[in-house]
Amino acid sequence: MTPAEPAAALSKEKPPTPRERARTQTIADIVRIGREHLALHGAAALSLRAVARDLGVVSSAVYRYVENRDELLTLLLIDGYNELGDEVDAAVDAMPAHDFTGQFKALAHAVRTWAIREPASYALLFGSPVPGYQAPGERTTVPGTRVIVRLVGVFDAAYRAGALDAQVTSAVVIPPALAEDLAAIRTQMNLAVPDASMARGVLVWTSVFGAVSFEVFGQYGRDTFAARDELFEHQLGVLQGVVGLQG
Amino acid sequence: MTPAEPAAALSKEKPPTPRERARTQTIADIVRIGREHLALHGAAALSLRAVARDLGVVSSAVYRYVENRDELLTLLLIDGYNELGDEVDAAVDAMPAHDFTGQFKALAHAVRTWAIREPASYALLFGSPVPGYQAPGERTTVPGTRVIVRLVGVFDAAYRAGALDAQVTSAVVIPPALAEDLAAIRTQMNLAVPDASMARGVLVWTSVFGAVSFEVFGQYGRDTFAARDELFEHQLGVLQGVVGLQG
DNA sequence: AACAAACGAGAGCAGTGCTCTTGACTTTCG
DNA sequence: CGAAAGTCAAGAGCACTGCTCTCGTTTGTT
Numbered sequence: 001m002t003p004a005e006p007a008a009a010l011s012k013e014k015p016p017t018p019r020e021r022a023r024t025q026t027i028a029d030i031v032r033i034g035r036e037h038l039a040l041h042g043a044a045a046l047s048l049r050a051v052a053r054d055l056g057v058v059s060s061a062v063y064r065y066v067e068n069r070d071e072l073l074t075l076l077l078i079d080g081y082n083e084l085g086d087e088v089d090a091a092v093d094a095m096p097a098h099d100f101t102g103q104f105k106a107l108a109h110a111v112r113t114w115a116i117r118e119p120a121s122y123a124l125l126f127g128s129p130v131p132g133y134q135a136p137g138e139r140t141t142v143p144g145t146r147v148i149v150r151l152v153g154v155f156d157a158a159y160r161a162g163a164l165d166a167q168v169t170s171a172v173v174i175p176p177a178l179a180e181d182l183a184a185i186r187t188q189m190n191l192a193v194p195d196a197s198m199a200r201g202v203l204v205w206t207s208v209f210g211a212v213s214f215e216v217f218g219q220y221g222r223d224t225f226a227a228r229d230e231l232f233e234h235q236l237g238v239l240q241g242v243v244g245l246q247g
Numbered sequence: 248m249t250p251a252e253p254a255a256a257l258s259k260e261k262p263p264t265p266r267e268r269a270r271t272q273t274i275a276d277i278v279r280i281g282r283e284h285l286a287l288h289g290a291a292a293l294s295l296r297a298v299a300r301d302l303g304v305v306s307s308a309v310y311r312y313v314e315n316r317d318e319l320l321t322l323l324l325i326d327g328y329n330e331l332g333d334e335v336d337a338a339v340d341a342m343p344a345h346d347f348t349g350q351f352k353a354l355a356h357a358v359r360t361w362a363i364r365e366p367a368s369y370a371l372l373f374g375s376p377v378p379g380y381q382a383p384g385e386r387t388t389v390p391g392t393r394v395i396v397r398l399v400g401v402f403d404a405a406y407r408a409g410a411l412d413a414q415v416t417s418a419v420v421i422p423p424a425l426a427e428d429l430a431a432i433r434t435q436m437n438l439a440v441p442d443a444s445m446a447r448g449v450l451v452w453t454s455v456f457g458a459v460s461f462e463v464f465g466q467y468g469r470d471t472f473a474a475r476d477e478l479f480e481h482q483l484g485v486l487q488g489v490v491g492l493q494g
Numbered sequence: 495a496a497c498a499a500a501c502g503a504g505a506g507c508a509g510t511g512c513t514c515t516t517g518a519c520t521t522t523c524g
Numbered sequence: 525c526g527a528a529a530g531t532c533a534a535g536a537g538c539a540c541t542g543c544t545c546t547c548g549t550t551t552g553t554t
Contacts, residue, residue, distance in 0.1 A: 018520090019532095031284050041379070044291035047509085053393075059512090060534070063512075069512090079535090123374075124375075126464070127464065128464060130290055145468075172481060172485055175480075175481070181471070183474050191360065192345060202478070203485055206458045206461050207454035208457075219373065226428055227422065231446070231449070234419060242489060266499095292538075293543085296541065307543080307544080308502050309503095362547085
């Protein structure tokens with residue numbers, strides 16, 4: 001079909017046959033409908049039969065495209081991680097390269113905004129594990145770590161630029177066992193930021209997700225906190241100080 | 248039956264008939280078996296039929312005691328809240344009355360220990376909501392707020408005793424809308440602690456649960472952090488500084 | 495003793511995940 | 525070109541779920 005046939009013959013990427021194209025499209029449709037059902041009814045209520053109905057096909061047919069229910073959950077998991085990762089990347093990239101505080105807050109706001117917009121996906125990614133389902137690490141680890149990788153990237157860049165207050169880093173001692181873990185991460189990710197700042201970065205990470213989880217999962221109660229935007233913004237302000245970012 | 252029949256007629260508390268006793272016992276058995284199933288298979292996989300089997304009874308019989316599956320979930324929810332609340336209370340009470348930092352850390356450790364021991368219950372209480380299930384606020388609010396009530400109690404007592412560093416409280420401004428929410432809570436709970444400390448207390452609360460959730464829900468990855476005890480302890484040390492508790 | 499409430503068992507309905515077989519269609523290759 | 529190989533949708537079927545209803549039996553009260 002393509003004029004450069006000999007070159008294509010060497011590469012693994014053959015031009016997709018109509019059948020392959022149709023198959024890819026069908027899988028994409030299944031994921032799309034699955035996302036709708038996920039948003040409407042939640043992860044545990046996700047039903048392959050219902051997806052098949054919406055697809056206009058009998059239930060057994062979808063098993064041609066998706067191995068089982070867990071496989072669909074994995075596809076939705078990766079889809080969610082990447083959507084969140086894309087929005088976080090876009091939000092951070094929109095900030096000036098040297099405004100590390102702005103980048104941190106933009107990242108946190110992107111997480112919160114996405115979580116509130118897609119609570120079911122957020123629950124699938126960061127909530128209680130679905131019983132009997134174990135995410136395949138080899139497929140989910142990379143997209144699943146995009147946010148934290150980006151966050152420590154911001155902290156590391158801030159440290160290298162001298163924008164990370166070194167004063168806070170000596171307040172609490174780091175036990176040796178924890179220092180080992182941090183050293184391994186530093187080596188693996190090529191970081192410069194010292195132990196104390198890394199540890200505080202981890203705390204900031206968990207705190208952001210704790211705050212978002214409380215809000216999305218309804219732990220704040222019905223109307224205990226009406227000013228949730230202000231509460232989150234305030235928490236970011238405090239966390240910014242925790243990790244030593246100037247305001 | 249009872250000799251003091253006229254008095255008993257006025258009071259609502261009659262001595263329980265054998266049938267009532269048996270009924271109460273059966274419900275307790277159902278909750279006990281339900282807890283076992285919850286721990287083994289998770290909340291979404293909780294099955295009334297399986298509970299009935301373990302109870303040695305046909306499935307429709309349990310509907311005599313429990314209205315439906317959601318009712319059983321509510322019972323397990325209240326059960327979990329109270330067990331956690333009891334352990335938190337015991338841990339805090341075991342500390343000296345003026346060691347507020349120790350009380351805070353004891354509370355956090357009690358939460359973490361219980362969560363790791365009962366991950367399914369923790370997921371039911373603080374994880375993603377079960378699809379289609381809405382907890383009845385009138386039955387779950389009181390037990391569900393025991394931990395946070397106790398935590399702000401510690402902070403408030405520390406403030407009244409002058410053990411809360413007032414310096415940290417002015418670093419970040421509190422927007423008016425948030426101050427309103429905080430004022431309402433202060434009035435309702437009869438607190439003395441100022442806005443900034445309350446807001447930081449809320450952050451500490453969400454941060455503790457964020458850290459515990461990450462650990463219980465497996466967000467830390469398989470072996471990124473081996474020294475989890477040390478990590479949590481370090482985080483508590485930082486959070487202690489965030490809220491202004493002396494070390 | 496008579497009656498009403500409570501109870502356990504069983505059948506049954508509609509839904510689920512998943513497997514297997516059947517028949518039709520498409521692509522590829524001799 | 526035609527046959528073989530591969531792919532697909534459909535349907536039946538199994539075991540499970542939540543839940544309802546009916547039917548006798550047991551229990552407690554009058």
